Amino acid sequence: MKVALINPAQLDSKYKFMGVVAPPLGLAYMAAVLEENDVEVIIIDACALEMDLVSVGRQLREFSPDIIALTALTPTIAKALETAEYSKSVCKDSLIVMGGYHPSFNYKEILKYDFVDVVTIGEGEETLLDLTRSLEYDLPLTSVNGIAFDDVVTPPRQLIMDLDSLPLPARHLLPMDSYKLLNMDTKMSTMITSRGCPMQCSFCSSAALHGSKLRMRSVDKILDEMEYLVNEMGIETIAFMDDTFTISKKRVIELCEGIEERNIDVMWGCTSRVDSLNKELLRKMKKAGCITVFMGVESADQQMLDTVNKQTTIERIKDAFEVSRQEKIRTIASVVLGMPGDTHESIKNTINFVKELNPSYAIFSLATPYPGTRFYQQTLEKDLIKVKDWSKYTLISPILETVDCSLDELKKLQASAFKKFYLRPMYLIRQVIMDGPILVKTISGVMRNIMFPAKKNDDVPMKFQKRMVDLD
Known part of the structure; x- marks a missing residue:
């Protein structure tokens, strides 16, 4: 099994002016758990490397992953959705998964986009591993706790109580000189x-x-x-x-x-x-x-x-x-x-x-x-x-x-x-x-x-800039 983890590019950030560019530690933890279980993984940090979609797509095409998983915060969800849609166009047979703070709380909103197959809810390390195994062994998605897909929400994933059981984050997959x-x-x-x-x-x-x-x-x-x-x-x-x-x-x-x-x-x-x-x-x-x-x-x-x-x-x-x-x-x-x-x-x-x-x-x-x-x-x-x-x-x-x-x-x-x-x-x-x-x-x-912020046009499509406040 091959999994590509993506940290999408970002728009403005409160930390931008402070000169903070931090590694996506959550993705690095998930990658480490997958590697520990013999899954081949890459991390594409499009944020740190300021990559455009074409560059992201080039790496995905070369790697040809079974699963493409993207993380998103609320202000990055528009870029994450744009990246997910482009990723699906490049790797049509890949399972597109989204997780992180925003998707966890707004999975109904995210699943309205037909190019997103699964949303992980809560901590992602064990959930993504189970999701990978379900795909590898052709098990039903309903066997994986802590996810949402179609109109289905599986039982919640329990928190990882023993943090010492997690391997060290897979920083060797990150551009560490960019942070x-x-x-x-x-x-x-x-x-x-x-x-x-x-x-x-x-x-x-x-x-x-x-x-x-x-x-x-x-x-x-x-x-x-x-x-x-x-x-x-x-x-x-x-x-x-x-x-x-x-x-x-x-x-x-x-x-x-x-x-x-x-x-x-x-x-x-x-x-x-x-x-x-x-x-x-x-x-x-x-x-x-x-x-x-x-x-x-x-x-x-x-x-x-x-x-x-x-x-x-x-x-x-x-x-x-x-x-x-x-x-x-x-x-x-x-x-x-x-x-x-x-x-x-x-x-x-x-x-x-x-x-x-x-x-x-x-x-x-x-x-x-x-x-x-x-x-x-x-x-x-x-x-x-x-x-x-x-x-x-x-x-x-x-x-x-x-x-x-x-x-x-x-x-x-x-x-x-x-x-x-x-x-x-x-x-x-x-x-x-x-x-x-x-x-x-x-x-x-x-x-x-x-x-004195520079005037600029929004650089994500309008369809990703709408928030659905009427969702439960």
Whole structure:
């Protein structure tokens, strides 16, 4: 059996201006499981390599796969569908499979396109393997849990509880030299140490897909993978992509001590909640190579934080950025503008609050309701969604109107937020000293993609730019 996994090209992304191009770790995990079971696999990362459809089709024609599986997020679904349709035209006998966050929650929408044969729902490693076996041994698709096809939805796939049972991601199938983090001139890779998040913020797609139960890999397995990345693949920077890397302080301390004991020489960054950090932990992390922490600020309005179930306070946000600054660890603040209930005044208060926090970098996203989240359901029921084109769900295009802000006004407020944050004289002086080349590239990206975006035509067919809000 031969399987081609495709990461489709993307349109705009909230990470584009930050100089982030990350490997498709989910596809790499699926490829590893397939290879472990004697399935021949290729990964086509059309996003990282900026491949056009003709180039993708050329590789597919040469490989001649039995299954073509594509992954998709909400803002990439239009490109994924376009790629799927083209793939079917090139490989007419291949089974076209789509999975990922968006298809998992919107499988009815996806199956309306006759060139998509199967949608996988939830975690894909075991599902794709079972699907491959069913095709190989001519078994009915109904024997595979966690899929949808035609008018059939099979029983849900159980979550993989023992993450240590998964092989290391098949990074040897990826163009590892194409990935970068924060415009840094180092060879990087991503990793996960856990799946799921018990906090369940209402806007989080990952928590909606992976559930509230936290499943964690063993520290020894994590350290083994880090050693492999550094010693065998020459990786210099690792980005931990867990929903919340620091959810267990004890485990992070154990991991940091293991990094030191094994003398693993690598820089790394991670995600964190503001209430799961303290000075002792940050000191341990820095000693073990941590250089960057990504934290969700979201809003300066406590009521807004409570509404999205953030389960933290303004004071904890302040404390987290203060101790990070004291320990000289680079911080990235993630902020959401334009939540229902936001006003001109509350948005400006949030922008000023972020300036006072003085993180190393800030990402000002516009509130975006993703399918599968409670936030999506709430905004759908209240008829707050004003944009029905999935390709605009990038966090840098306005989707919702607020109490007194139109879509155009929200876009202007976002551009103003980036301008007020990044063009402060004292900030520029500080960051040039710390991150000269990175800062220049970041500000250039902000200006090009946020503050003064170039006018361009949509580059996906209109039939893929429609969202079916009437689906159950």
